Amino acid sequence: MENDKRHEAGLRVMEELFPEEVRSGMKGLKNVSPDLWDMAVSFGFGDLYSRETLSLTQRELITLTTLITQGAFDQLKVHLQAALKVGLSKEQIIELIIHCTGYVGFPKAIQAMGIAGEIFKENE
Amino acid sequence: MENDKRHEAGLRVMEELFPEEVRSGMKGLKNVSPDLWDMAVSFGFGDLYSRETLSLTQRELITLTTLITQGAFDQLKVHLQAALKVGLSKEQIIELIIHCTGYVGFPKAIQAMGIAGEIFKENE
Amino acid sequence: MENDKRHEAGLRVMEELFPEEVRSGMKGLKNVSPDLWDMAVSFGFGDLYSRETLSLTQRELITLTTLITQGAFDQLKVHLQAALKVGLSKEQIIELIIHCTGYVGFPKAIQAMGIAGEIFKENE
Amino acid sequence: MENDKRHEAGLRVMEELFPEEVRSGMKGLKNVSPDLWDMAVSFGFGDLYSRETLSLTQRELITLTTLITQGAFDQLKVHLQAALKVGLSKEQIIELIIHCTGYVGFPKAIQAMGIAGEIFKENE
Amino acid sequence: MENDKRHEAGLRVMEELFPEEVRSGMKGLKNVSPDLWDMAVSFGFGDLYSRETLSLTQRELITLTTLITQGAFDQLKVHLQAALKVGLSKEQIIELIIHCTGYVGFPKAIQAMGIAGEIFKENE
Amino acid sequence: MENDKRHEAGLRVMEELFPEEVRSGMKGLKNVSPDLWDMAVSFGFGDLYSRETLSLTQRELITLTTLITQGAFDQLKVHLQAALKVGLSKEQIIELIIHCTGYVGFPKAIQAMGIAGEIFKENE
Numbered sequence: 241m242e243n244d245k246r247h248e249a250g251l252r253v254m255e256e257l258f259p260e261e262v263r264s265g266m267k268g269l270k271n272v273s274p275d276l277w278d279m280a281v282s283f284g285f286g287d288l289y290s291r292e293t294l295s296l297t298q299r300e301l302i303t304l305t306t307l308i309t310q311g312a313f314d315q316l317k318v319h320l321q322a323a324l325k326v327g328l329s330k331e332q333i334i335e336l337i338i339h340c341t342g343y344v345g346f347p348k349a350i351q352a353m354g355i356a357g358e359i360f361k362e363n364e
Numbered sequence: 365m366e367n368d369k370r371h372e373a374g375l376r377v378m379e380e381l382f383p384e385e386v387r388s389g390m391k392g393l394k395n396v397s398p399d400l401w402d403m404a405v406s407f408g409f410g411d412l413y414s415r416e417t418l419s420l421t422q423r424e425l426i427t428l429t430t431l432i433t434q435g436a437f438d439q440l441k442v443h444l445q446a447a448l449k450v451g452l453s454k455e456q457i458i459e460l461i462i463h464c465t466g467y468v469g470f471p472k473a474i475q476a477m478g479i480a481g482e483i484f485k486e487n488e
Numbered sequence: 489m490e491n492d493k494r495h496e497a498g499l500r501v502m503e504e505l506f507p508e509e510v511r512s513g514m515k516g517l518k519n520v521s522p523d524l525w526d527m528a529v530s531f532g533f534g535d536l537y538s539r540e541t542l543s544l545t546q547r548e549l550i551t552l553t554t555l556i557t558q559g560a561f562d563q564l565k566v567h568l569q570a571a572l573k574v575g576l577s578k579e580q581i582i583e584l585i586i587h588c589t590g591y592v593g594f595p596k597a598i599q600a601m602g603i604a605g606e607i608f609k610e611n612e
Numbered sequence: 613m614e615n616d617k618r619h620e621a622g623l624r625v626m627e628e629l630f631p632e633e634v635r636s637g638m639k640g641l642k643n644v645s646p647d648l649w650d651m652a653v654s655f656g657f658g659d660l661y662s663r664e665t666l667s668l669t670q671r672e673l674i675t676l677t678t679l680i681t682q683g684a685f686d687q688l689k690v691h692l693q694a695a696l697k698v699g700l701s702k703e704q705i706i707e708l709i710i711h712c713t714g715y716v717g718f719p720k721a722i723q724a725m726g727i728a729g730e731i732f733k734e735n736e
Numbered sequence: 737m738e739n740d741k742r743h744e745a746g747l748r749v750m751e752e753l754f755p756e757e758v759r760s761g762m763k764g765l766k767n768v769s770p771d772l773w774d775m776a777v778s779f780g781f782g783d784l785y786s787r788e789t790l791s792l793t794q795r796e797l798i799t800l801t802t803l804i805t806q807g808a809f810d811q812l813k814v815h816l817q818a819a820l821k822v823g824l825s826k827e828q829i830i831e832l833i834i835h836c837t838g839y840v841g842f843p844k845a846i847q848a849m850g851i852a853g854e855i856f857k858e859n860e
Numbered sequence: 861m862e863n864d865k866r867h868e869a870g871l872r873v874m875e876e877l878f879p880e881e882v883r884s885g886m887k888g889l890k891n892v893s894p895d896l897w898d899m900a901v902s903f904g905f906g907d908l909y910s911r912e913t914l915s916l917t918q919r920e921l922i923t924l925t926t927l928i929t930q931g932a933f934d935q936l937k938v939h940l941q942a943a944l945k946v947g948l949s950k951e952q953i954i955e956l957i958i959h960c961t962g963y964v965g966f967p968k969a970i971q972a973m974g975i976a977g978e979i980f981k982e983n984e
Contacts, residue, residue: 242862242863272725272732273710279713293456303467306467309433310433310468312720315722334520335417336418338412340430342408342841343842345839347555350517351562353524400846403531434843438843466718467717467718469713475935478888481888536834539831541828553798553801554840556802557801584798585645587790593682593961594963601641601644602644660958670921673922677926679963711923768974769954776970811967
């Protein structure tokens with residue numbers, strides 16, 4: 241795959257994952273560092289998310305889990321929206337957070353659940 | 365659910381997840397702390413893994429991801445075996461690790477892939 | 489211990505640990521996920537904090553330390569209040585944070601001390 | 613080196629690293645814990661930053677990297693200002709964050725880049 | 737306190753904390769970096785552990801907790817020995833690890849319990 | 861840059877960074893996952909390390925720091941060799957670890973120093 245195609249593939253996946261307003265918000269990054277923006281699109285979404293073998297809902301299960309584990313709660317907000325958009329239900333997301341409790345402890349799980357509650361409310 | 369039932373439910377899930385020799389190995393814990401062993405069975409497996417809404421294969425996607433993210437590579441070995449046992453393919457596990465690269469960086473992903481390679485060889 | 493008793497035991501410990509307004513604040517969790525709330529009460533407080541062998545002040549020494557180490561500063565606020573309520577002095581809490589410096593580095597210690605300063609002021 | 617001299621050496625390095633208003637802001641710590649303040653000055657800046665073998669710009673490369681890796685974004689703001697003050701260019705800081713992407717993943721790198729963008733704007 | 741005195745104070749605390757053979761083992765560090773060795777003695781043990789307000793048993797509760805939380809299992813071995821030497825019982829150490837489960841998850845707690853089991857056996 | 865060129869650029873940087881036997885050792889990864897191997901070469905080394913604005917010695921300062929901070933000690937061994945190969949002195953590496961002490965605490969710094977001591981001995 242050539243680089244233009246990697247970038248295009250990334251943009252296509254991003255459309256599947258994120259609502260328009262989330263994608264707009266992401267462009268603040270483009271102003272500070274067009275190169276990191278391009279890497280996030282071409283490598284993050286083009287090379288990684290565009291691959292086969294796992295579906296986008298499976299990929300979002302993985303993404304939510306790693307973000308909760310590393311305490312990256314700002315990015316968690318964005319990927320909770322993506323998770324809902326690619327078809328994970330509210331109940332499955334809650335269940336994922338409950339499952340994580342045994343692996344990351346209550347503090348991170350409870351903080352994640354609070355954020356999920358906010359995103360669910362915004363999406364009602 | 366009463367406590368006996370929580371414990372029984374946990375043991376039942378553990379049978380679905382782990383081969384006999386893995387479960388035997390886990391019992392070293394029981395000798396040091398019967399109470400932590402009971403909590404792992406009753407809460408970890410009984411309360412968490414026995415719940416509905418997510419399948420065991422989805423739960424192992426989550427578990428593998430959190431273990432890779434926190435660098436818990438000893439436990440990763442055990443859950444790679446569980447992942448295979450509940451039906452994730454070698455290709456899906458490799459794909460999960462590749463997906464994680466964008467979230468945890470190459471060092472942890474490469475270390476996880478090395479361990480996965482060992483487990484795959486043992487299971488051939 | 490049956491499940492009702494685990495829950496009751498948890499609520500009893502929570503009364504010892506947290507002022508009324510803190511416990512009210514925690515109930516936001518109950519609206520998003522009654523199940524995670526129940527686990528936090530029954531397992532977190534009922535099964536863990538209600539045990540013997542370590543006092544509640546010793547348990548708060550442990551809790552504050554793990555929260556500082558993992559950078560869980562939102563939960564730190566809540567447990568700084570618990571620490572004061574179960575009898576740790578302001579001086580002991582400051583000393584704990586200073587001791588942690590050698591183990592977690594200055595950035596987390598300094599951030600924790602700033603938060604402790606705020607909680608001390610609110611409690612004057 | 614006697615203790616007075618360690619403290620003085622620390623204050624001298626802090627003048628090289630931080631603008632006056634940053635140093636004033638740091639003194640909130642002094643009110644909560646004069647002892648942790650003294651350790652930060654005498655050990656952190658006096659014993660560590662005053663050493664030879666690495667320049668202050670090299671030390672800030674190291675400091676920015678460890679703060680991004682541990683997700684200590686509040687302290688990152690302060691050291692982004694220090695990095696600029698001791699002579700790292702905006703381009704070098706952006707490059708450091710891009711390099712980190714392969715080691716810490718996109719979420720922390722993107723969050724760091726957003727903060728760097730704010731600091732660059734304040735310094736224009 | 738002058739620097740010689742800080743170093744002496746550190747060595748005195750280390751004698752209280754660690755058996756002779758542990759202290760000998762630590763001296764490998766001295767060969768690679770005499771300066772880091774001196775900082776560990778003077779700052780780590782002299783400035784931090786020698787302070788008042790918390791007892792050595794309280795300090796070891798804190799140290800064990802931060803080591804388990806950050807997954808620093810090599811250093812955990814050394815401080816499990818120190819914990820026993822300053823008077824924490826086997827039961828209290830087991831209890832500390834159980835308490836941590838709710839905060840760090842089962843994988844780290846179970847790994848810590850395995851190591852504790854080994855240290856207890858060596859000390860029988 | 862097309863994908864072939866990204867891969868070639870990555871291989872060229874890897875030759876500058878790692879001795880032949882280290883590069884051979886890395887190829888174990890290629891057998892488990894040729895795709896992750898290609899990403900490590902093309903993205904990790906081709907896209908990231910081949911960029912300008914920071915020298916390879918500056919990039920190794922950054923890499924060593926993030927590896928120490930996240931406790932990735934296996935990968936640390938490999939990059940200690942790279943650091944020496946691109947021209948960092950033994951003294952500078954020791955100094956980097958000492959500087960990190962204030963940011964990551966003594967346990968990780970001391971473990972890193974022990975590993976550095978082994979690598980230095982092998983390279984004598």
